[in-house]
Amino acid sequence: MTLAPFGRRLAEVTAVERLGAYTVIMVVDPHQPEPGQFYMLATETGWGGGAGERPYLPRAFSHARAADGKLQFLFEDVGPGTHRLAAVERGESLWLTGPLGSGFGPPQGRALLVGGGIGVAPLVALSDDVDGPVLLGFRTALHAEAASLFPEQPKLVTDDGSMGRRGLVTELLREELDEDADATVFACGPPAMLEAVRALCAERDVPAQLALESGMACGFGACFGCVVPTRAGYIRVCVDGPVVEAAALETALVPGTGH
């Protein structure tokens, strides 16, 4: 795990692109994170005073790629924080703290990367380090444009069948495990998807590393707000995760997420 420089810093936005339902940005930052780590982000200006007089706190995002002194992030406008971040323009700066938390560990057997929606971000970073099939699920073809971030064409399903097969990404995972179950699953996505992945991997006795999400105020263990229940009690997603072994969880469905 890469340590973060102490404090937050300003990072200049050098590129902003629309990619289907998402906004992809690049910021300048010399610190090289590990896939699955994350950052707390806020815009330098205009952070606050949006819908419902928010945002106030920074928001947590895993980087989608880190190379040549630049970090890539993926935003989907779903609330006051992501609304402001997705509206960021080239030349603006973001407040950034990170890299935070612990990322993905090495695979046993082959790697299977399973992503859903905005959760594909840390898997893009991981796909630069490990080889293996990439299985993705999206709501629509518009969201599925994010598949182009991967170096090789992933296998795709969509909720509405507008691109790839209509169905759930766990159906693709089941087929892969039927073929060869000597694998480690790396997954990130909405809670219901992660729970389906966890349950399937438990049933097949396949190790899985799940990148969790939970609403958090700080990202560095200060607020104790982002806890999720595990078999060993509550853990803080920010410092004890965000990547956790699926076997440590009774469920990946956490109150307060996916809303």
Added chain:
Amino acid sequence: MRGFDLSGLVLNGSGTFDAIAARRTFGDELLEQFPFDVFVSKTITAEPRQGNPPPRLWETPGGLINSIGLPNKGLDGFLAADLPQLAELPVPLCVSVMGFTRDELAKLVAAVDQREEVAMFELNVSCPNVETGLIMGADPSETARVMERVRPLTDKPVIVKLTPNATNPAEVAVAAEGAGADAVSLVNTLKGMAFRPGTSEPWLGAGTGGVSGPAVRAIALQQVAAVSKRAEIPVIGMGGIASGAGAQDFLAAGAECVAVGTESFRDPAAGSRIRRELRGLRPKLEVTYLERGTRSG
């Protein structure tokens, strides 16, 4: 304060900065650039607590509501696992303690008092006394009884953390002072709640929580001014401080020093920044609100 000068210092609010987790995140750079002049621990209780069920956070306009529920390792776990790590910090350590009975609190203070790594105590009295059902810090006589029980047990400075959820925090401060408190700190969080959008279901796992951040600053400032007017012991002011100018307002209201809480969530080094900004401003403040003799409401 028993030979300890708080003047102009920047502390952290208890439970808003976990120096052990921060060191895991930022490494030894945290120690080299430690953001506070005194480190106040998370509140410890006699027995371990896992804390409240999630969700524990809700963002408000200019702040947040938390319902964390004081998760901690308990006295034994604190002494064995946390204290040796906190002793490595480059600043004096203040241990925040809470008991559900006066005996429990006394047991904590007596045990922690033995450790020379601990410079001072903060009593978190924002909890119900299970014997009386009263929130200890909401009632002057209850606060006095707590402080009287603790005072003979330690020669270290004892700060009483006042709750703003009291009819008259200044009366509570005076009671704490009369019973031997060396300082008071305020404000703790204000009670608040939120609903899951579009429903009548409380969002927070514990139903309600405490509001902090700039949203509470004006309220905190008034309470600090009112307490400073009545209490002779030093007042540690806090509540939504996010800049040197905000900190200066609390000194103007009569606080001896300030603490930074929620702003550290947004900016881990906020304590250092606020101290730097405050030092740039301080010569400009010639007289406090208290010294001005103006009526405070």
